[in-house]
Amino acid sequence: MASLLSQLRIKLAHGEALPALAMLGIVAGLLTSGIILLFRLAIEHSLSGFLGMPHHEAFEALNPLVRMTLPMMGALLLIALFYKVSAKARQVGISHVLERLKNHQGHMPMSNLFVQFFGGIICAISGQSTGREGPAVHLGAAAGSIMSRKLQMTSSHTQLLLACGVAAAISASFNTPIAGVIFAMEVIVMGYSFLSLIPVILASVTGALVTRAVYGSEPAFNVPALQMNSLLEAPFLIVEGLLMGALAAMFIWVCVNTAKKAPQSFTIRLLLIGVLNGVLALLIPAVMGIGYDTVNAALLGNLPWIALFIFAMAKLLITSLNLGLGQPGGAIGPMLFIGACAGGVIGEIGNQFAPDIAGSTGYYAMLGMAAMMSACLQAPLTALMTLLELTNNPNILLPAMLVVVIANLTASEIFKQKALxxxxxxxxxxxxxxxxxxxxxxxxxxxxxxxKNIKVVDKIASLESIQLALSGNPIYLLIQEDKSIIACIPAADVANLLLDDEELSNWLEKDLETPHINMMALPGNRAQCASIFMQANLQEALDTMAEQQVDCLTIHFGQQTTAVSVMGIVQHDRIHSFYRYNHQ
Structure with a gap:
């Protein structure tokens, strides 16, 4: 088994194992969807069982005193959880995933996974305004990353399996496999390649299949039949795009400025979250928890415009404050809530003043969900594909594209608010x-x-051992001392020296039993070497060369950097040639 894993690692490092990557994508999808289902079931069963609610989102049915105290109790539990872990372990959510991908090659710590898992559950069951998709993205990313690390994959494959976990998480959360793939590529990885798409697609499909096996094939929301009645609706669509862009900008601004001015003490911050959510839950219980019951009501047109307006503004304010204060919850669910309610307001007003032109309230609510999500994340493709999969209606894409683009431009260009x-x-x-x-x-x-066409020789090498090494026609000879590689020299330089008897006599040392040569004294294009492990990527190699001030690295298998474990060498010029000529 160990030898098979070793062969797999080497093939993956050489980029020669797409079928194996595909299988790893499926495994990452299974692992992620299992964690997401456990996360979701823990929330739902805790709410319907422990609190005795008729439905896991029916916070309105609770006693007002219970509604007010529940978020505060959740805050106390979060404080107890945070006290048990280090400051680094408290970093959770999509921002944490992006930071680990950028600065740590996608290596996600196990401690942060536990904080996100239990912290997200506490936020949701205590009625704090939150979402489960943000924590799901973190859990999926960590599942893929940790799986890769356990298998000792390269850092590039760690990032790929992280993306697989993210895609499976979104797919499992919304039952939208294509949107899961695009979210992983557009928001997390921020790039596309053929080799990465195959395993990510399989992971996303796996996540959707597991979710459908447990919850059925219905989408996450109750979506009625939606369609654009007339081109005369364009003014309403433009207004909706402007509104969603403004709300997204407000959401980001409040969140960022709250984070800037938040107290340093996490205890005070979490207590503030508990008090703010408790007070608002007493007044407007619809903003408690994830709120998908309210989203469904907005899509079905069951709420008056004044209720939709109040719910949208209250959810925007409390969620942005929560995120800014450091709540370990999610933002994507609340974005959809705000978009559905605010879009529903446009629909209600349109039907009030132009019933023959405006579409249904649910139609505008659905467009609002996509526009709000896109403007906050600056991810239009993800939003559009999510909308398509949720509605199963390609006719909605044309108006959605208009609303989404206007919302993105409004948030980013008019209000100067970039992605959250x-x-x-x-x-x-x-x-x-x-x-x-x-x-x-x-x-x-x-x-x-x-x-990889290399041979290893000792620093003080016999003439016979050098000739034996050259007999294999290597490109480079690696010079070892005390079992470590200290330099490399082109084999051609050494071979030319051996062909010139007169020149060779100048470098032969005969003070030992057999003639020998000091390889570090030979003339030639010799380069000092540092070491790197086979899991590293090319950017890490360049960073190591700059740090060690060398132009050559020996690549090692396993956990030791000895001459026995060397697999090849990588040079600065070869990396530059690679990205200049192979990716033009």
Missing amino acids: FPRLLQLRGLTVDTSPVEQMLRQNSVLSVAE
Whole structure:
């Protein structure tokens, strides 16, 4: 078994195992969907069983005193959870995934996974305004990353399996496999490639199949028949796009500015979350928890415009405050809630003043969900594909494209509010901006450009051992001392020296029993070497070369950097040639 895994790692590092990657994508999808189902069932059964609610989102049925105290009790549980872990382990959510992908090659710590899992459950069952999709993205990313690390995959494959977990998480949450793939590529990885798409697609399909096996094939929301009545609706669609862009900008602005001014003490921040959510739950119970029951009511046109307006503004305010104060919950669900209610307001007003022109309230609510999500995440393709899969109606794409684009432009260009999660990272002095070259380098293993035709010789080597090494026609000779590689030299330089008897006599040392040569004294294009493991990618190799001030790295298998474990070498010029000529 160990040898099979070793062979698999080497094949993956060489980019020669697409079928194996496909199977790993399926495994990542199964693992992620299992965790997401456990997360979801823990929330639903806790609410319907422990609290005795008729439905796991029927917070309105609770006693007013219970509604007010429940979020505060949740805050106390979160404080107890946070006290048990380090400050680093408290970093959760999509922002954390982006940061780990950018700065840590996608390695997700196990401790943060536990905090996200239990913290997300506490937020949801205590009635705090939250979403389950943000935590699901973190859980899926961590599942894929940790699986890769346990198998000792390369860092580029760790990032790929992380994307598989994210796609499966979104797919399992909404029953939207295509949207899961696009979300992983557009929001998390921020790039596309053929090799990465295959396993990510399979992971997303697996997540959807597991969810359908448990919950059935129905989408996450009760979507009525929706259609555009007339081109005369265009003014309503433009107004809706402007409104959604403005609301998204407000959501991001409140969240970011709350995070800027939040107290340093996590205890005070979590207590504030408990009090704010408790007070609002007493007044407007519809904003408690995830709120998909309210979203369904908005889609079916069962709420008056004034209720939709109040729900949208209250949800926007409390959720943005929660996220800014550091709640370990999600934002995607609340974005959909706000979009559905605000879009429903447009629909209600349109039907009031132009009933022959405007579409149904549910039609505008559905468009609002896509527009709000897209404007907050700056992810139009994800929003449009989610809308298509939820409605199973391609006719809705034309008006949706108009509303989504206007919302994105309004938020980003008029109000100057960029995507939410990168903005939150910027507050910590971090960035997810990546150049296309750096992105390409991170997606390729060092073994993909390595020179593997090498032989190892001792620093003080006998003439016979050198001739034996050259007999295999290597490209490079690696020079070892005390079992470690210290330099490399082109084999041609050494071979030319051996062919010149007169020159060779100048370098032969005969003070030992047999003639020998100091390989570090020979003339030639010799380069000092540092070491790197086969799991590294090309960007890591360049960073290591810059740090160690060398132009060559030996690539090692396993956990040791000895001459026995060397698999090849990678050079600075070879990496530059790779991205100059292979990816033009």
